[in-house]
Amino acid sequence: MTATQTAALRVEKLDRVFDVSAPFLSRLLYRQERRYLHAVNDVSVSVPSGGCLSLVGESGCDKSTVARLITGIYPPKSGQIRFAPGRSGQPLSAQMIFQDTYASLNPRWRVKNIIAEPYLHRIVEHAETEVVFADPKHPCTRLLLETIPDVNSPHRDRKIVAGEVPSPLCPPSGCTFHPRYPLAQDRCKIERPSQEARPEGARVACHFA
Numbered sequence: 001m002t003a004t005q006t007a008a009l010r011v012e013k014l015d016r017v018f019d020v021s022a023p024f025l026s027r028l029l030y031r032q033e034r035r036y037l038h039a040v041n042d043v044s045v046s047v048p049s050g051g052c053l054s055l056v057g058e059s060g061c062d063k064s065t066v067a068r069l070i071t072g073i074y075p076p077k078s079g080q081i082r083f084a085p086g087r088s089g090q091p092l093s094a095q096m097i098f099q100d101t102y103a104s105l106n107p108r109w110r111v112k113n114i115i116a117e118p119y120l121h122r123i124v125e126h127a128e129t130e131v132v133f134a135d136p137k138h139p140c141t142r143l144l145l146e147t148i149p150d151v152n153s154p155h156r157d158r159k160i161v162a163g164e165v166p167s168p169l170c171p172p173s174g175c176t177f178h179p180r181y182p183l184a185q186d187r188c189k190i191e192r193p194s195q196e197a198r199p200e201g202a203r204v205a206c207h208f209a
């Protein structure tokens, strides 16, 4: 979104933690500590007026939790969700539409479609659909696009991301994508990348993208 466009929705530094502790008696009997699941961490996205936000990614990447926070089903622990006023002067609201990833990534959509890709409680890439298709930056996005069937070359070699999304109760250190990325560097294992703005309008969380 450019500086001159009005944001219909602005989400800033959204956080949500769930208490997933065992029941009190079990904790007492087995001397267990309380356990907390940091499901959404520092999520910021904005959607221009007339636009649509597609949350895409693998199962278990907390897309639904982010959507439930934005639509007000879950209250956030911290952060802000701001809708611009509509024609009546009342703030706009959001509605969830569940659909398959391939349809969400359709670049022919007429509305300004913003893609945000969560991976293990954080947004790793956030940009307009055309920008993501033209030049996906984050390795996770590139691998996700690889999974889209291509009718023109149905037998092409596809690089499918190996492994599964790690448990959010025990996330990997540094960049949480590093255990599944064969080209990860030492820095990826110790330092969490922050989301940086790119000249073409994307925001990407990767040390090397």
Ligand code: SF4
Binding pocket: 138, 139, 140, 175, 176, 177, 178, 181, 183, 184, 185, 188, 193, 205, 206, 207, 208, 209
């Ligand atoms: S920070 Fe490292 S592991 Fe994470 S996406 Fe970038 S290159 Fe891959």
